[in-house]
Amino acid sequence: MLRTIALETRGAVFALGLLLTCLIALGHLDWQDPLIMILGNIRVHITALLVFIALALMVAGARIRGVLLLGGAVFVLALVYRDLAPSSRLMATAEPDLKIIAFNMLGSNTENGPSIADYLLQSHADLVLLNESGPVVPFLEALAARYPFQLGCGGEGEGKCGDVLMLSRLDLKEPRITRLTGASGHQTVIARVEIDGAPLNVIATQLLRPYFGEQQIGEFNALRRLLDGLEGKTLVAGDFNAAAWFGPFSDLLDATGIKRAAFEPGTWPVELGDLGASIDHVLVSGNAAFTAISAMPDHFGSNHRGLVAEIALTPERQ
Structure with a gap:
């Protein structure tokens, strides 16, 4: 038996x-x-x-x-x-030129807005790229003490903030607010910064979820065209709603030559920690290299873990 x-x-x-x-x-x-x-x-x-x-x-x-x-x-x-x-880049041992925070805060997470704003002010980041930005919109004036250059508001009507924001201590040149496709539910913000005289394109974006099917594929194609139209080094960060091994995402990396960190923290769901899917990414092009990347120490009530990345733009000079 x-x-x-x-x-x-x-x-x-x-x-x-x-x-x-x-x-x-x-x-x-x-x-x-x-x-x-x-x-x-x-x-x-x-x-x-x-x-x-x-x-x-x-x-x-x-x-x-x-x-x-x-x-x-x-x-x-x-x-x-x-x-x-x-398309994977191992950590470099060079000194970083730039510190980035990329965080999907969850738009309904307004009760944690003050804590998120305090964290960003104390983080010493150079660039903060935010998805579902509602929780910190009331604190943009306070955040200007550290990040006087802000992009993402005003693109859809006077004074109105979209769901993707770029906050910077560096001057944002040639700022643009757009959408990847007409079907996109999220805006994409684009600007250029200069670090020690070297230009860097910066893109903050959020793609549709995979259950939108071909509409998400259309956004990947549009992002590819956007990257193809930029000259020089580029940094892209945001919620791609796609794991690194997802075909359209890896195809984007192959087609554009942009790189990801070889070992990315899991970002969703937060309960799984590093074992979760890495659907939020920081990507760099050219010879720029990651010197560190990790999850934020707290998810502040969001359903995503934020990323903290340090980047050397010319690692071979070190």
Whole structure:
């Protein structure tokens, strides 16, 4: 009786492993179907669960089935590494030229606005790129003490602030407020700063969620065109609503040559910490390099963890 139960349990676990394998395979497809896109964003997490199931089967005596599932999981992770390696930049040992904060605050998180504003004032950041900016809009005047140059208000009517803001201690030259596409629910802000005489394009953006399907793909294409139209080094940060291994995101990196940090903190959901999906990113082009990147010490009631990045614009001169 116990042997029969054990065999049936192992069979059920193996069937679950096969189901996960099918979901992972679907996540690799280049469809514009929202379900496929969601699976594409979590396929690494599904693969991690598949590894656990494979090891459990091997311990339980179903070695062949366990090895088959483990082999499939290793193959998937190898594909992810292949896709990410060319666009991943290891930390440099140079002195940083710039400190960045990128944070999706959650628009309804107004009760934590004062705490977020205090954190930003004490952070000593050079640039703050904010998504769902509502919580700090009432404190923009106070924030001007540290960040006198602000971009994101006034683009949709006199005095009105959009949902993406750029706060800077550096003069923002050639400022623009736009939208990636007509379907976009979020604005994108663009400016240029100069650091020791060297220009740097800065873009703060937020893309639609993957369940918008082809509309999100359209935003990735529009962001690619925007990057192609800029000259010189560029920094892009924001909530991309896309994990690093998600096809359209990795395609954007490949097409534009812009780089991500090789090891990004998980940003969503906050409950998973570094094990969560890295859907918020700081990206740099040219020979600019990350010297540090980490999650903010507190998420201040948001459903995203913010990012703190330090960047060396010309690391080879150090």
